[in-house]
Amino acid sequence: QKEVEQNSGPLSVPEGAIASLNCTYSDRGSQSFFWYRQYSGKSPELIMFIYSNGDKEDGRFTAQLNKASQYVSLLIRDSQPSDSATYLCAVLYNTDKLIFGTGTRLQVFP
Protein backbone atom coordinates (compact mmCIF):
# COMPACT_ATOMS: atom_id res chain seq x y z
CA GLN A 1 0.00 0.00 0.00
CA LYS A 2 1.61 3.20 -1.16
CA GLU A 3 0.95 6.00 1.33
CA VAL A 4 1.52 9.72 1.53
CA GLU A 5 1.07 11.32 4.93
CA GLN A 6 0.52 14.91 5.95
CA ASN A 7 -0.57 16.62 9.14
CA SER A 8 -4.13 17.78 8.48
CA GLY A 9 -3.69 20.98 10.51
CA PRO A 10 -4.88 23.61 10.60
CA LEU A 11 -1.48 25.26 10.62
CA SER A 12 -1.94 28.86 11.72
CA VAL A 13 0.79 31.42 11.05
CA PRO A 14 0.80 35.23 11.23
CA GLU A 15 1.13 37.29 8.09
CA GLY A 16 4.78 37.68 7.10
CA ALA A 17 5.92 34.49 8.84
CA ILE A 18 7.33 31.32 7.30
CA ALA A 19 4.89 28.44 6.94
CA SER A 20 6.41 24.96 6.94
CA LEU A 21 4.43 22.07 5.50
CA ASN A 22 5.64 18.49 5.74
CA CYS A 23 4.96 15.22 3.96
CA THR A 24 6.28 11.67 4.25
CA TYR A 25 5.85 8.84 1.76
CA SER A 26 6.15 5.08 2.00
CA ASP A 27 7.61 3.94 -1.33
CA ARG A 28 11.39 4.32 -1.35
CA GLY A 29 11.43 4.00 -5.15
CA SER A 30 9.39 7.17 -5.72
CA GLN A 31 11.10 9.73 -7.94
CA SER A 32 8.69 12.63 -8.51
CA PHE A 33 7.02 14.82 -5.91
CA PHE A 34 4.52 17.62 -6.22
CA TRP A 35 2.89 20.31 -4.13
CA TYR A 36 -0.58 21.51 -5.07
CA ARG A 37 -2.62 24.29 -3.48
CA GLN A 38 -6.38 23.94 -3.31
CA TYR A 39 -8.74 26.71 -2.31
CA SER A 40 -12.12 25.67 -0.94
CA GLY A 41 -14.42 24.59 -3.77
CA LYS A 42 -11.69 24.89 -6.41
CA SER A 43 -9.43 22.40 -8.18
CA PRO A 44 -5.80 21.68 -7.23
CA GLU A 45 -3.29 24.17 -8.61
CA LEU A 46 0.35 23.13 -9.09
CA ILE A 47 2.81 25.08 -6.96
CA MET A 48 6.02 23.14 -7.44
CA PHE A 49 7.51 19.82 -8.40
CA ILE A 50 10.83 18.39 -7.23
CA TYR A 51 12.80 15.33 -8.36
CA SER A 52 16.26 15.73 -6.86
CA ASN A 53 17.44 15.74 -3.27
CA GLY A 54 17.92 19.19 -1.83
CA ASP A 55 16.09 22.48 -2.17
CA LYS A 56 14.23 24.02 -5.08
CA GLU A 57 13.14 27.64 -4.87
CA ASP A 58 10.45 29.48 -6.82
CA GLY A 59 9.63 32.96 -5.56
CA ARG A 60 8.32 32.72 -1.99
CA PHE A 61 8.13 28.92 -2.18
CA THR A 62 10.90 26.42 -1.43
CA ALA A 63 10.45 22.67 -1.79
CA GLN A 64 12.85 20.38 0.04
CA LEU A 65 13.36 16.69 -0.72
CA ASN A 66 15.20 14.09 1.33
CA LYS A 67 14.86 10.69 -0.32
CA ALA A 68 16.85 8.89 2.37
CA SER A 69 14.32 10.02 4.98
CA GLN A 70 11.38 9.78 2.51
CA TYR A 71 10.44 13.33 3.38
CA VAL A 72 9.24 16.31 1.33
CA SER A 73 8.52 19.76 2.66
CA LEU A 74 7.25 23.10 1.40
CA LEU A 75 8.27 26.41 2.92
CA ILE A 76 6.27 29.54 2.22
CA ARG A 77 8.13 32.73 3.08
CA ASP A 78 6.39 36.03 3.84
CA SER A 79 3.05 34.24 4.19
CA GLN A 80 0.01 36.21 3.05
CA PRO A 81 -3.68 35.77 3.93
CA SER A 82 -4.18 34.80 0.27
CA ASP A 83 -1.97 31.74 0.94
CA SER A 84 -4.70 30.35 3.20
CA ALA A 85 -5.70 27.10 1.51
CA THR A 86 -5.20 23.34 1.70
CA TYR A 87 -1.79 22.18 0.51
CA LEU A 88 -1.68 18.73 -1.04
CA CYS A 89 1.52 16.73 -1.26
CA ALA A 90 1.50 14.21 -4.12
CA VAL A 91 3.85 11.40 -5.07
CA LEU A 92 4.02 9.89 -8.55
CA TYR A 93 4.20 6.14 -9.04
CA ASN A 94 4.96 4.40 -12.35
CA THR A 95 4.95 7.71 -14.31
CA ASP A 96 1.19 8.13 -14.24
CA LYS A 97 -0.34 7.28 -10.87
CA LEU A 98 -0.45 10.27 -8.53
CA ILE A 99 -1.12 9.51 -4.87
CA PHE A 100 -2.16 12.46 -2.73
CA GLY A 101 -1.74 13.04 0.96
CA THR A 102 -4.77 14.14 2.93
CA GLY A 103 -3.63 17.77 2.75
CA THR A 104 -2.64 20.38 5.33
CA ARG A 105 -4.95 23.31 5.88
CA LEU A 106 -2.97 26.54 6.22
CA GLN A 107 -4.44 29.64 7.83
CA VAL A 108 -2.54 32.92 7.59
CA PHE A 109 -3.96 35.56 9.89
CA PRO A 110 -3.35 39.32 9.54
Added chain:
Amino acid sequence: DTEVTQTPKHLVMGMTNKKSLKCEQHMGHRAMYWYKQKAKKPPELMFVYSYEKLSINESVPSRFSPECPNSSLLNLHLHALQPEDSALYLCASSQEGTSGSETQYFGPGTRLLVL
Protein backbone atom coordinates in the same frame (compact mmCIF):
# COMPACT_ATOMS: atom_id res chain seq x y z
CA ASP B 1 -0.51 27.58 -21.53
CA THR B 2 -1.49 24.86 -19.06
CA GLU B 3 -5.26 24.99 -19.43
CA VAL B 4 -7.58 22.06 -19.03
CA THR B 5 -11.27 22.85 -19.48
CA GLN B 6 -14.24 20.92 -18.11
CA THR B 7 -17.96 21.13 -18.76
CA PRO B 8 -20.39 21.47 -17.18
CA LYS B 9 -19.27 23.31 -14.04
CA HIS B 10 -22.23 21.96 -12.08
CA LEU B 11 -24.53 19.01 -12.71
CA VAL B 12 -27.58 17.76 -10.85
CA MET B 13 -28.96 14.40 -11.92
CA GLY B 14 -31.38 11.79 -10.74
CA MET B 15 -30.42 8.19 -10.15
CA THR B 16 -32.04 7.08 -13.42
CA ASN B 17 -30.47 9.75 -15.62
CA LYS B 18 -27.65 9.42 -18.13
CA LYS B 19 -25.24 12.32 -18.38
CA SER B 20 -21.70 12.97 -19.56
CA LEU B 21 -18.81 15.04 -18.26
CA LYS B 22 -16.39 16.52 -20.78
CA CYS B 23 -12.74 17.48 -20.55
CA GLU B 24 -10.51 19.11 -23.14
CA GLN B 25 -6.85 20.09 -23.36
CA HIS B 26 -4.83 21.59 -26.22
CA MET B 27 -1.37 21.25 -24.76
CA GLY B 28 -0.45 18.16 -26.78
CA HIS B 29 -0.48 16.07 -23.62
CA ARG B 30 -0.62 12.31 -24.17
CA ALA B 31 -2.09 11.25 -20.85
CA MET B 32 -5.46 12.24 -19.39
CA TYR B 33 -7.00 11.38 -16.05
CA TRP B 34 -10.27 11.35 -14.16
CA TYR B 35 -10.27 11.90 -10.39
CA LYS B 36 -13.06 11.97 -7.86
CA GLN B 37 -12.84 14.23 -4.82
CA LYS B 38 -15.21 14.13 -1.87
CA ALA B 39 -15.43 17.02 0.60
CA LYS B 40 -12.36 17.39 2.83
CA LYS B 41 -10.65 14.43 1.14
CA PRO B 42 -7.82 14.32 -1.41
CA PRO B 43 -8.48 13.51 -5.07
CA GLU B 44 -8.73 9.79 -5.82
CA LEU B 45 -7.65 8.44 -9.17
CA MET B 46 -10.39 6.77 -11.23
CA PHE B 47 -9.05 6.29 -14.77
CA VAL B 48 -5.93 6.98 -16.81
CA TYR B 49 -5.77 7.21 -20.61
CA SER B 50 -2.38 7.04 -22.24
CA TYR B 51 -2.14 7.70 -25.99
CA GLU B 52 -5.95 7.41 -26.17
CA LYS B 53 -5.97 3.93 -24.61
CA LEU B 54 -7.27 3.11 -21.16
CA SER B 55 -4.22 2.19 -19.10
CA ILE B 56 -5.55 2.31 -15.52
CA ASN B 57 -9.01 1.60 -14.11
CA GLU B 58 -8.93 1.84 -10.32
CA SER B 59 -11.75 -0.70 -9.88
CA VAL B 60 -14.36 1.96 -10.61
CA PRO B 61 -18.01 0.76 -10.75
CA SER B 62 -19.37 0.24 -14.27
CA ARG B 63 -21.89 3.05 -13.82
CA PHE B 64 -18.89 5.27 -14.68
CA SER B 65 -17.75 4.77 -18.26
CA PRO B 66 -14.77 6.72 -19.62
CA GLU B 67 -14.17 7.49 -23.27
CA CYS B 68 -11.27 9.15 -25.09
CA PRO B 69 -12.46 10.12 -28.60
CA ASN B 70 -9.12 11.73 -29.48
CA SER B 71 -5.93 12.94 -27.84
CA SER B 72 -7.51 16.24 -26.74
CA LEU B 73 -10.84 15.03 -25.39
CA LEU B 74 -11.88 12.90 -22.47
CA ASN B 75 -15.45 12.06 -21.51
CA LEU B 76 -16.95 10.41 -18.46
CA HIS B 77 -20.37 8.86 -19.08
CA LEU B 78 -22.59 8.53 -16.04
CA HIS B 79 -25.54 6.15 -15.69
CA ALA B 80 -27.61 4.98 -12.73
CA LEU B 81 -25.50 6.83 -10.20
CA GLN B 82 -26.04 6.74 -6.47
CA PRO B 83 -26.25 9.70 -4.07
CA GLU B 84 -22.84 8.72 -2.66
CA ASP B 85 -21.35 9.45 -6.09
CA SER B 86 -21.94 13.15 -5.47
CA ALA B 87 -18.49 14.76 -5.56
CA LEU B 88 -16.15 17.05 -7.47
CA TYR B 89 -14.95 15.29 -10.61
CA LEU B 90 -11.57 16.47 -11.78
CA CYS B 91 -9.88 15.97 -15.11
CA ALA B 92 -6.12 16.29 -15.48
CA SER B 93 -3.57 15.90 -18.24
CA SER B 94 0.17 15.43 -18.51
CA GLN B 95 2.86 14.97 -21.09
CA GLU B 96 4.33 11.61 -20.26
CA GLY B 97 7.40 9.66 -21.10
CA THR B 98 10.57 11.27 -19.90
CA SER B 99 11.32 12.18 -16.31
CA GLY B 100 10.27 15.70 -15.55
CA SER B 101 7.32 15.69 -17.89
CA GLU B 102 4.80 13.90 -15.74
CA THR B 103 3.38 16.97 -14.05
CA GLN B 104 -0.40 16.74 -14.01
CA TYR B 105 -2.45 19.87 -14.62
CA PHE B 106 -6.01 19.93 -13.37
CA GLY B 107 -9.16 21.37 -14.85
CA PRO B 108 -11.63 23.37 -12.74
CA GLY B 109 -13.79 20.32 -12.08
CA THR B 110 -17.47 19.42 -12.37
CA ARG B 111 -19.45 19.47 -9.15
CA LEU B 112 -21.94 16.63 -9.37
CA LEU B 113 -25.00 16.18 -7.18
CA VAL B 114 -26.99 12.95 -7.47
CA LEU B 115 -30.49 13.09 -6.06
